[in-house]
Amino acid sequence: MGLNVVLLGYGAIGRSLHGMLARHPDRIAVIGVLDGRAPKTADDATGTPLPVLDLATALGCAEVIAECASPAAVREFGPDIIASGTDLLIASLGALVDPRLRGLVLERGPGRAYLTTGAIGGLDLVRASAGTIDAIDLDTRKPPAALLHPGLPGPLRAGIAAAATSGDPCTVFSGSVERAVELFPSNINVAAALALAAGGFTRVHVTITADPAATLTRHEIRIQGSGGNHTFLIGNAADPENPATSALTARAMASGLLRLAGAGPHFI
Numbered sequence: 187m188g189l190n191v192v193l194l195g196y197g198a199i200g201r202s203l204h205g206m207l208a209r210h211p212d213r214i215a216v217i218g219v220l221d222g223r224a225p226k227t228a229d230d231a232t233g234t235p236l237p238v239l240d241l242a243t244a245l246g247c248a249e250v251i252a253e254c255a256s257p258a259a260v261r262e263f264g265p266d267i268i269a270s271g272t273d274l275l276i277a278s279l280g281a282l283v284d285p286r287l288r289g290l291v292l293e294r295g296p297g298r299a300y301l302t303t304g305a306i307g308g309l310d311l312v313r314a315s316a317g318t319i320d321a322i323d324l325d326t327r328k329p330p331a332a333l334l335h336p337g338l339p340g341p342l343r344a345g346i347a348a349a350a351t352s353g354d355p356c357t358v359f360s361g362s363v364e365r366a367v368e369l370f371p372s373n374i375n376v377a378a379a380l381a382l383a384a385g386g387f388t389r390v391h392v393t394i395t396a397d398p399a400a401t402l403t404r405h406e407i408r409i410q411g412s413g414g415n416h417t418f419l420i421g422n423a424a425d426p427e428n429p430a431t432s433a434l435t436a437r438a439m440a441s442g443l444l445r446l447a448g449a450g451p452h453f454i
């Protein structure tokens with residue numbers, strides 16, 4: 187029998203992930219969508235009906251719950267999923283800037299938390315080098331429309347909108363992972379991924395640029411430390427449904443789940 191997976195989130199990543207996993211019925215069964223809000227139908231990426239489940243039902247049937255919803259969903263469901271003994275694959279890693287939530291989700295068990303590599307690469311190197319790293323600079327560049335969201339403070343929103351009309355790239359944020367995640371909760375989870383892999387949030391500095399000419403989402407990662415210097419330059423096509431999300435993210439989650447279901451090769 188395959189690995190039983192419930193999706194938490196059925197937007198751009200969730201639908202794409204469902205479509206990819208449906209191609210491996212021998213290894214993985216996607217059995218529903220967890221949503222604690224008012225029940226509604228999950229439309230469907232494969233033509234197979236996908237039920238919307240409450241938490242108790244999801245915990246009763248899932249071996250892994252794959253979160254691709256929002257940091258709020260990690261806060262709402264993460265601790266209960268882990269405490270139930272069910273495993274949790276997390277995309278919205280920005281939620282884990284909160285040390286209390288980090289403790290509940292990453293350290294307590296008995297369920298295991300898996301962190302997706304998501305929209306970037308190189309996390310294996312960062313994890314392996316954690317003890318030698320002094321500083322990581324993450325420079326993320328997206329089109330202005332991908333950075334705008336309803337929760338932005340007015341001046342920041344105006345700055346991003348101005349970049350769109352000027353046609354020139356504009357740095358709209360420079361600062362800590364915590365502040366980046368607070369301002370762009372669904373846009374800069376990759377910063378939290380780097381901090382978690384490096385074992386320290388203070389070692390990562392984030393710059394976000396709104397670039398009207400950008401055709402790809404770009405993440406430039408520069409790592410400095412006693413073990414050496416490493417640079418990754420990642421240019422991702424955006425998900426066709428959500429310009430804020432790199433299409434690579436769903437592929438990374440599918441790849442991770444297939445590994446959990448036993449499919450190699452296993453790079454560790």
Ligand SMILES: NC(=O)C1=CN([C@@H]2O[C@H](COP(=O)(O)OP(=O)(O)OC[C@H]3O[C@@H](n4cnc5c(N)ncnc54)[C@H](OP(=O)(O)O)[C@@H]3O)[C@@H](O)[C@H]2O)C=CC1
Binds near residue numbers: 198222259302431432
């Ligand atoms: N680690 C990484 O590299 C990356 C991580 N991400 C994370 O993945 C998340 C999903 O991305 P994407 O699919 O593009 O976003 P979408 O907005 O396309 O989809 C998110 C889906 O999750 C649902 N959702 C949101 N909050 C909750 C909740 N509390 N409970 C249940 N369902 C919820 C939304 O429902 P509704 O619309 O009804 O609110 C929506 O259907 C992003 O918010 C981001 O945090 C994204 C890209 C890269």
Ligand SMILES: O=C([O-])CC(=O)C(=O)O
Binds near residue numbers: 374375435
């Ligand atoms: O998809 C991306 O390129 C990055 C992203 O949105 C995130 O880290 O939340």
